[in-house]
Amino acid sequence: MTTYSLVGDVGGTNARLALCELETGHISHALTFSGLDYPSLESVIQAYLQQKSIQVDKACIAIACPIQGDRVEMTNHTWAFSITEMQANLGLEQLTVINDFTAVSMAIPVLADDEKIQLGGESVEQDKPIAIYGAGTGLGVAHLVPNEGRWLSLAGEGGHMDMASNNQIEDQILQQLRKEFGHVSAERLLSGPGLVNIYNALVKSDDRTPELLTPQQVSERAISEQCKDCHQALSQFCIFMGRFAGNLALNLGTFGGVYIAGGIVPRFIDFLQASEFRDAFEDKGRFKAYLKAIPIYLITHPQAGLLGAGAYLRQSLGIRL
Numbered sequence: 001m002t003t004y005s006l007v008g009d010v011g012g013t014n015a016r017l018a019l020c021e022l023e024t025g026h027i028s029h030a031l032t033f034s035g036l037d038y039p040s041l042e043s044v045i046q047a048y049l050q051q052k053s054i055q056v057d058k059a060c061i062a063i064a065c066p067i068q069g070d071r072v073e074m075t076n077h078t079w080a081f082s083i084t085e086m087q088a089n090l091g092l093e094q095l096t097v098i099n100d101f102t103a104v105s106m107a108i109p110v111l112a113d114d115e116k117i118q119l120g121g122e123s124v125e126q127d128k129p130i131a132i133y134g135a136g137t138g139l140g141v142a143h144l145v146p147n148e149g150r151w152l153s154l155a156g157e158g159g160h161m162d163m164a165s166n167n168q169i170e171d172q173i174l175q176q177l178r179k180e181f182g183h184v185s186a187e188r189l190l191s192g193p194g195l196v197n198i199y200n201a202l203v204k205s206d207d208r209t210p211e212l213l214t215p216q217q218v219s220e221r222a223i224s225e226q227c228k229d230c231h232q233a234l235s236q237f238c239i240f241m242g243r244f245a246g247n248l249a250l251n252l253g254t255f256g257g258v259y260i261a262g263g264i265v266p267r268f269i270d271f272l273q274a275s276e277f278r279d280a281f282e283d284k285g286r287f288k289a290y291l292k293a294i295p296i297y298l299i300t301h302p303q304a305g306l307l308g309a310g311a312y313l314r315q316s317l318g319i320r321l
Contacts, residue, residue: 002021002023003021003022003023004019004020004021004022004054004056005019005020005022005056005057005058005059005060005310005313006018006019006020006045006048006049006056006058006059006060006061007019007020007027007059007060007061007062007306007309007310007313008041008045008059008060008061008062008306008309009061009062009100009103009303009305009306009309010035010041010061010062010063010064010074010100011035011064011076011100011137012035012064012074012075012076012077012137013034013035013036013076014032014033014034014035015032015033015035015038015041015044016030016031016032016033016303016305016306017030017031017033017044017045017048018030018031018303018306019052019054019056020060020306020309020310020313020314022058022313022314022317022319025110025307025310025311025314025321027303027306027307027310029052030303030306031048031051033047033048035077035079040079040081041061041079041081041086042081042086042089042090045059045090046090056092057091057092057093057094058092058093058094058095058313058317059090059092059094059095059096059313060095060096060097060098060103060309060310060312060313060316061095061096061097061098061309062097062098062099062100062102062103062104062305062306062308062309062312063097063098063099063100064076064099064100064137064138064140065099066099066157067097067098067099067155070082070083070084071083072097076137083095083097094313096312096313096316098155098309098312099142099155100140100305101132101134101140101141101142101155101261102142102153102155102308102312103304103305103306103308103309103312104132104134104140104142104261104299104304104305104308105130105132105142105143105144105153105155105259105308106144106151106153106308106309106311106312106315106321107299107301107304107305107307107308107311108130108132108144108257108259108299108308109144109151109311109321110307110311110321111299111301111304111307114300115299115300115301116259116297116298116299116300116301117269117297117298117300118295118296118297119260119272119273119277119278119295119296119297119298120278120281120295120296121257121292121293121294121295121296122293122294122295123295124255124256124257124295125255125256126256127146127256128146128253128254128255128256129143129144129145129146129252129253129254129255129256130143130144130145130254130256130257130258130259131143131144131245131248131249131251131252131254131257131258131259132144132258132259132260132261133158133159133190133244133245133248133258133259133260133261133262134260134261134262134263134265134299135190135191135192135194135241135262135264135265136191136192136262136263136264137191137192137193138159138187138191139158139159139185139186139187139190139191139194140159140261140262141156141157141158141159141248142154142155142156142158143156143248143251143252143254144256145252146256149320150315150320150321151315151321153312158186158248159185159186159187159190159191160185160186160187161185161186161247162183162184162185162186163184163185163186163188163189163240163244164243166243166280166283169202169236170236170239170240172201172202172205173189173198173201173202173205173236174201175205176200176201176204176205177189177197177201186240186244189237189240190237190240190241190244191264192215192264193215194237195215195218195219195233195234195237195264196213196214196215196218198233198236198237198240199213199218199229199230199233202229202232202233202236203229210229213230215264216267217230218230218233218234219234219264219267219268222234222235222268222271223268223271234268234271234275235275235276238271238272238275238276238277238280239275239276239277239280240280241260241265241272241277241280242276242277242278242279242280242281242283243280243281243283245258245260245281245296246280246281246282246283246284246291249281249291249294250284250287250290250291254294255293255294257294257295257296257297258281258294258295258296258297259296259297259298259299260296260297260298260299261299261304265298266298266300269298272298278296281296
């Protein structure tokens with residue numbers, strides 16, 4: 001008889017829940033719930049289990065906020081809870097709560113070849129560190145390190161590292177953003193709002209007034225070449241994505257690959273591939289040759305967070321990924 005666990009991927013807007021087959025890691029019966037419709041995460045989980053008419057005794061939930069101790073308070077949502085209290089209320093034998101990019105990183109060892117697209121570089125070196133980052137509402141970052149047949153995910157807040165410039169145009173963008181934000185983190189550039197920040201900075205640095213555009217409008221106008229400013233903004237976004245990936249690769253020598261996740265980049269894959277993204281990744285002076293072999297992959301799996309939450313739980317139970 002198949003044994004299932006509950007897995008979840010919870011963001012500021014939606015909560016995605018599914019069942020994970022413990023033996024194989026297969027994800028099924030995924031449903032998305034609006035966070036605005038429920039008073040708590042616990043109530044969402046109860047609604048899901050009632051709807052599926054299934055009992056589980058183990059769960060792993062990935063949440064888009066730092067996880068430190070028993071108390072969880074979401075950054076972009078009003079939901080807050082005690083892990084031990086929710087575990088007791090749901091009658092679970094095990095409830096593990098992890099950061100959302102911890103989950104995304106743990107999906108990498110179980111991704112199929114057709115669930116990722118390679119963006120340059122050579123083949124991965126086995127048992128070498130891996131870097132993962134992804135632009136969405138914010139910028140998530142994690143590293144994955146092999147350790148005696150297991151995978152150790154190193155979570156952090158790398159999206160809030162300083163962002164450096166490498167030429168005059170990037171100087172202008174950062175100078176403009178410093179006037180508005182003071183500290184310019186990578187997330188101020190590499191996120192949905194970051195794409196708009198780049199567009200606004202480019203236009204303002206030319207002493208013009210930018211239009212009020214959404215990230216989707218900027219990317220759509222760039223791809224269709226309806227707007228020169230939007231095209232330049234998206235091109236620069238791709239360059240910054242490459243520079244940041246190169247920094248991550250240098251930090252831990254990620255010859256196991258660099259992986260891009262998140263909801264933004266898959267919307268303009270062709271544009272990214274035709275951009276200076278890979279050149280910017282390798283543009284590290286004396287270490288260009290060092291980076292040239294490192295492969296970059298774009299994750300195309302539609303539910304990488306759920307897949308990774310299942311992998312994290314399975315590994316905690318002694319299953320080798």
